[in-house]
Amino acid sequence: MEPETNSSAAGDAQVPEGASAEKEPTIEERLEEAIAITAPGSAVRRALDMIIAGHLGALICVGDTDTVLSAGNDGFPLNISFTANRLFELSKMDGAIVVDRDLTQILRANFHLNPDPSLPTSETGMRHRTAARMSLLTKALVISVSERRQVVNLYVGGRSHQLRGVAELMTSASQLITTLQTTRQALDHALLRLTTLELDNYVTLADVTTILNYFETLMTAADEIDRCVVQLGSEGRTVEMQREQLVGDMESEYLLMIRDYARDSSEGNAEAIREKLHAADPSQWRSPKRVAKVLGYDDLREDSVMVPLGLRTLSRVSVVREGMADKIVDEYGNLRELMDDIEQNPSRLDDLGVKNPSILADSLYRMWGKKE
Ligand SMILES: Nc1ncnc2c1ncn2[C@@H]1O[C@H](COP(=O)(O)OP(=O)(O)OP(=O)(O)O)[C@@H](O)[C@H]1O
DSSP states (O other): OOOSEEESSOOSOOOOTTOOGGGOOOHHHHHHHHHHHTSTTSHHHHHHHHHHHTTOOEEEEESOHHHHHHTEEOSEEEEEEOOHHHHHHHTTSSSEEEEOTTSOEEEEEEEEEOOOTTSOOOOOSHHHHHHHHHHHHSSOEEEEEOTTTOOEEEEETTEEEEOOOHHHHHHHHHHHHHHHHHHHHHHHHHHHHHHHHHHHTOEEHHHHHHHHHHHHHHHHHHHHHHHHHHHHGGGGHHHHHHHHHHHTTHHHHHHHHHHHHSSSOOHHHHHHHHHHHHHSOHHHHTOHHHHHHHHTOSSOOTTOEEOOOOHHHHHTSTTSOTTHHHHHHHHHSSHHHHHHHTTTOTHHHHHHTOSOHHHHHHHHHHHHTSOO
16 A cells, blocks of 8 residues: 555655755655654644644645745744644644744744746645645645645645544554454465475475465565554554564565575575565466566476475574574575485584584474474
């Protein structure tokens, strides 16, 4: 779920006040920052809530104050420190309010803005059209509160985002947490089965596709929760904790899973595959043929057997310290070879630096179901 945005001929990334030219934030990053500073718990949000409750409207420009002030006229120069109450009181006047980027000073109120009317905008109503145009003309965050519709819109670089209330966001977040819970349960179950299949050397492309599909569903739900958490501000802590608990270290498990089955098992390639899967339409995660292609194979069928490196399974064994799974895989080639050799030749693992080869062997056999 993307933030509710629509773009109107938005310009490229622009430099915020005081930032150096090489670190230009994108419009998405600026919008994310804007959502964070207007989230519940912030002084701006308190003021916006009071404006809505008072059935008032407002047009507030935050930052890039020199350009904003040169794009308008009249109004009252104030230069007073910023507080939520002052912002609310000043919104009772017509015109725009100009605030500095750090939200420390209110510079002007009752200010009339004259952005170039040829700047494109699809908004209706003068307040919103002016807000959209000012965000195209300047690097300011422009906040518009509609008196008639009682909604708050943020404008950055010509793009708009409508603020959602806490109750509505919480409903979305709890639905997403439920999705996360059920997907995590299904994924854990599928991964246990996969480990057994790996040790039996009987994993098919269809099994790999199913599990990558679960991983993607989990990560997509987690991303959507992250977006809710930013919008919830101080109200989002519990949701954030639940998300952490449910996702845990699944991000690294996912990358190990990709490395186990990709033709090129390097970490860089696994990251690239992960991005490709994430960017793809969900229907593609369910297509074994497409998944095979992303993993680097042209010639696999749904029932083709795939041989894993074993990085994910090895990393589940407590005696396999960080970096050791890679060393074992480099030495043996894949999990099957390790299983074939492990009992006859434990000293080979010794030479690699595995402290307790017999514990490693026992753990793998237990996962396989060959030992109590
Ligand atoms: N160019 C401008 N500069 C400063 N303030 C403006 C400008 N245009 C509109 N406003 C402010 O917005 C108020 C509402 O204007 P208007 O009714 O034309 O817009 P609107 O988008 O229909 O607003 P709303 O959705 O709040 O009803 C004005 O009274 C004024 O305070």
